[in-house]
Amino acid sequence: MAALTLQYPVHTLDGKELLPEGASLTDGVLEEVSSRGKEATSPSFPAMEFGTVRRDLVALTRKGIYRTIFGSDAEYRGLLRLLEITRLPLPVLDSLSFYKRNESYTYRHILVVFALSSHLARKMLDGFEEIVQESAAGPLHDFGKICVPLDILSKRTHLRRSERAILEHHTLAGYVLLSYYLGDSGTQAAVIARDHHERRDGSGYPRGIPLASRFVEIVAACDIYDALISPRPYRKKSFDSRTALEVITEMAEEGRIGWEVVQALVSHHRKGRPPPAECTVSLEKRGTPPEGNLYGIILDDDPRA
Numbered sequence: 001m002a003a004l005t006l007q008y009p010v011h012t013l014d015g016k017e018l019l020p021e022g023a024s025l026t027d028g029v030l031e032e033v034s035s036r037g038k039e040a041t042s043p044s045f046p047a048m049e050f051g052t053v054r055r056d057l058v059a060l061t062r063k064g065i066y067r068t069i070f071g072s073d074a075e076y077r078g079l080l081r082l083l084e085i086t087r088l089p090l091p092v093l094d095s096l097s098f099y100k101r102n103e104s105y106t107y108r109h110i111l112v113v114f115a116l117s118s119h120l121a122r123k124m125l126d127g128f129e130e131i132v133q134e135s136a137a138g139p140l141h142d143f144g145k146i147c148v149p150l151d152i153l154s155k156r157t158h159l160r161r162s163e164r165a166i167l168e169h170h171t172l173a174g175y176v177l178l179s180y181y182l183g184d185s186g187t188q189a190a191v192i193a194r195d196h197h198e199r200r201d202g203s204g205y206p207r208g209i210p211l212a213s214r215f216v217e218i219v220a221a222c223d224i225y226d227a228l229i230s231p232r233p234y235r236k237k238s239f240d241s242r243t244a245l246e247v248i249t250e251m252a253e254e255g256r257i258g259w260e261v262v263q264a265l266v267s268h269h270r271k272g273r274p275p276p277a278e279c280t281v282s283l284e285k286r287g288t289p290p291e292g293n294l295y296g297i298i299l300d301d302d303p304r305a
């Protein structure tokens with residue numbers, strides 16, 4: 001497969017350029033970035049003890065539909081014990097403080113996807129090591145957004161094609177940044193950052209390849225669900241949970257996402273929490289998407305696009 005090429009530079013939160021625009025992400029380049037990261041050795045720290053992360057995450061996940069999804073107190077305590085294991089490099093955690101101050105949508109989204117993907121991982125994955133790795137990858141999936149200007153992240157109107165391309169750069173930027181900060185381009189977290197917008201039918205980005213990893217798909221499904229039901233700058237109202245599940249079910253019908261992860265999401269909405277494999281998913285569409293949702297609509301008036 002041809003090496004990916006960066007359309008924009010990748011820089012760290014403190015403005016240091018890791019790779020320039022036009023760099024090819026060959027194995028050699030990624031190895032060099034990883035070994036530079038190893039030399040820099042960023043200390044790690046428990047994510048839940050950083051700043052107000054624990055308080056904010058609990059506040060977000062114990063209200064509204066998430067109160068139902070995250071279940072009983074006993075189930076929730078088990079989830080918190082898993083989240084408490086995750087340690088992340090300090091510069092990565094600093095990005096959370098940055099978002100908390102500057103882009104609250106992204107801040108809350110990262111915390112919720114951290115909790116939700118860990119919650120699903122406990123249902124869908126078998127080995128403890130796999131579950132821990134998946135849990136640690138969730139809060140890193142959008143790390144590359146530190147390379148996207150805030151005015152694009154928080155834009156309330158249509159994106160231009162060129163702005164959309166910069167937004168999509170967060171996948172490869174996250175891959176390069178995590179190769180650097182984790183000192184390894186092969187970690188689950190780096191792969192998930194790169195591939196969480198890929199789809200099974202090859203309709204996603206950045207590569208447009210058929211997604212075949214359940215580890216990536218768990219985060220992708222949580223990412224889509226949370227993006228639909230959360231407040232976002234580009235629409236007045238969010239999707240309700242029923243309509244969000246219908247959107248994701250339709251994606252499975254179209255072959256864009258796997259049924260297994262849809263069943264896992266749906267089972268968390270059901271009383272008694274049926275095992276995902278036994279959870280029947282309704283194909284009926286009764287929900288109403290919110291009016292004026294600008295997501296995915298591109299204002300194609302940029303002559304350079």
Ligand SMILES: [Fe+2]
Nearest residue numbers: 141142196197
């Ligand atoms: Fe993303």
Ligand SMILES: [Fe+2]
Nearest residue numbers: 109141142223
């Ligand atoms: Fe995301």
